[in-house]
Amino acid sequence: MNTDQIFDVTIIGGGPAGLFASFYSGLRELKTKIIEFQPFLGGKVHVYPEKMIWDVGGLTPVTGTQLIEQVVTQGLTFDPEVVLGEKVTSLSKDEKGQFILHTLSGEKHYSKTVILAVGGGILKPNKLCIDNAERFEQTNLHYSVKSLAHFKNKTVLISGGGNSAIDWANMLEPIANKVYLTYRKDRLNGHEAQVTQLLNSTVDCLFNTTIKDLIASSDNKKIAKVLLNRGENDEKITVDIDEVIINHGYERDSDLLKNSELDIAMENEYCIAGSPMSETSIEGLYAAGDILHHQGKLLLIAGAFQDAANAVNKAKQYITPDATSWGMVSSHNDLFTQKNHEIIKQMYTV
Numbered sequence: 001m002n003t004d005q006i007f008d009v010t011i012i013g014g015g016p017a018g019l020f021a022s023f024y025s026g027l028r029e030l031k032t033k034i035i036e037f038q039p040f041l042g043g044k045v046h047v048y049p050e051k052m053i054w055d056v057g058g059l060t061p062v063t064g065t066q067l068i069e070q071v072v073t074q075g076l077t078f079d080p081e082v083v084l085g086e087k088v089t090s091l092s093k094d095e096k097g098q099f100i101l102h103t104l105s106g107e108k109h110y111s112k113t114v115i116l117a118v119g120g121g122i123l124k125p126n127k128l129c130i131d132n133a134e135r136f137e138q139t140n141l142h143y144s145v146k147s148l149a150h151f152k153n154k155t156v157l158i159s160g161g162g163n164s165a166i167d168w169a170n171m172l173e174p175i176a177n178k179v180y181l182t183y184r185k186d187r188l189n190g191h192e193a194q195v196t197q198l199l200n201s202t203v204d205c206l207f208n209t210t211i212k213d214l215i216a217s218s219d220n221k222k223i224a225k226v227l228l229n230r231g232e233n234d235e236k237i238t239v240d241i242d243e244v245i246i247n248h249g250y251e252r253d254s255d256l257l258k259n260s261e262l263d264i265a266m267e268n269e270y271c272i273a274g275s276p277m278s279e280t281s282i283e284g285l286y287a288a289g290d291i292l293h294h295q296g297k298l299l300l301i302a303g304a305f306q307d308a309a310n311a312v313n314k315a316k317q318y319i320t321p322d323a324t325s326w327g328m329v330s331s332h333n334d335l336f337t338q339k340n341h342e343i344i345k346q347m348y349t350v
């Protein structure tokens with residue numbers, strides 16, 4: 001990879017916002033690069049691959065996995081350069097006003113404009129604070145649910161009392177043999193309807209308990225039992241389990257914004273204070289998706305798409321001031337003539 005090339009637009013983050021920005025940037029005929037920390041594209045949706053998503057306009061309910069497939073395919077329509085497994089650590093501008101993106105690997109990337117689509121930063125699940133717990137991560141200790149089928153007819157213990165833990169408990173209840181929920185407090189901390197559903201279900205809620213120890217199977221490969229402590233008297237409870245799911249929230253790595261020498265106006269510790277047109281306080285630097293706050297913000301994937309298109313349109317006009325303020329709609333856009341031709345041919349070829 002030649003990182004000396006100057007791109008028109010470099011998008012940091014390959015979630016829904018970054019991928020739609022990539023598609024739209026291609027539609028506006030901008031030379032585009034995406035840099036993503038994870039070894040895969042799709043962003044935070046990977047946290048909930050099997051959940052149903054209903055509120056993306058024009059899509060009947062899709063699973064997280066199906067949405068990822070769609071946004072990745074769309075995002076790659078115009079063959080952007082994609083750099084995976086790379087963390088952008090800071091941003092600066094050179095004397096010509098071009099952006100330099102500094103990365104953890106030491107590579108530098110150069111761009112006329114940058115779109116920050118970094119969501120809430122790099123998400124790392126808070127791990128279970130038990131010595132050597134990580135050895136079970138290859139077998140039956142999970143920090144997310146990748147496949148509901150994996151838990152079919154199993155005895156599952158979920159640790160956590162927030163929305164995600166409650167959600168997984170409700171989703172796994174009809175599939176698993178038995179679901180336990182351990183939570184350190186005496187009351188759950190989730191949406192009312194979901195909490196009511198959980199409390200009226202067969203899920204066994206073990207309030208005021210915390211995981212004290214993981215007891216291994218005889219071959220030492222899996223967790224066989226979980227030892228819980230209850231309340232101030234340290235009452236001990238042992239639960240036989242097949243699978244353990246930990247949902248203790250996420251640590252956010254937002255080093256990029258903290259380390260950058262550009263004075264990017266922030267709304268709070270995590271969100272960029274931008275305009276409804278996705279502009280930031282820095283010329284040529286735009287933002288889209290969860291990272292961006294503005295007056296008309298819709299904190300949904302649907303809102304991320306609008307931010308992304310606005311960011312690209314602004315980038316286009318920054319580079320070419322007399323360019324139109326938005327791109328030609330796709331149904332009339334000549335860019336798609338060849339692609340449409342191929343699709344129609346496939347549709348009508350028996």
Ligand SMILES: Cc1cc2nc3c(=O)[nH]c(=O)nc-3n(C[C@H](O)[C@H](O)[C@H](O)COP(=O)(O)OP(=O)(O)OC[C@H]3O[C@@H](n4cnc5c(N)ncnc54)[C@H](O)[C@@H]3O)c2cc1C
Binds near residue numbers: 015
């Ligand atoms: C459990 C759950 C359920 C949800 N359900 C829905 C729903 O039903 N409908 C809905 O509309 N929304 C839902 N959301 C919210 C939705 O997932 C987010 O709004 C959406 O993912 C935001 O997209 P994004 O591209 O802004 O950020 P993200 O999806 O967070 O993507 C940001 C990407 O940037 C990368 N990145 C961050 N920092 C760097 C860096 N320094 N260098 C390189 N890469 C970096 C990250 O690795 C990540 O891949 C849900 C969220 C959760 C957690």
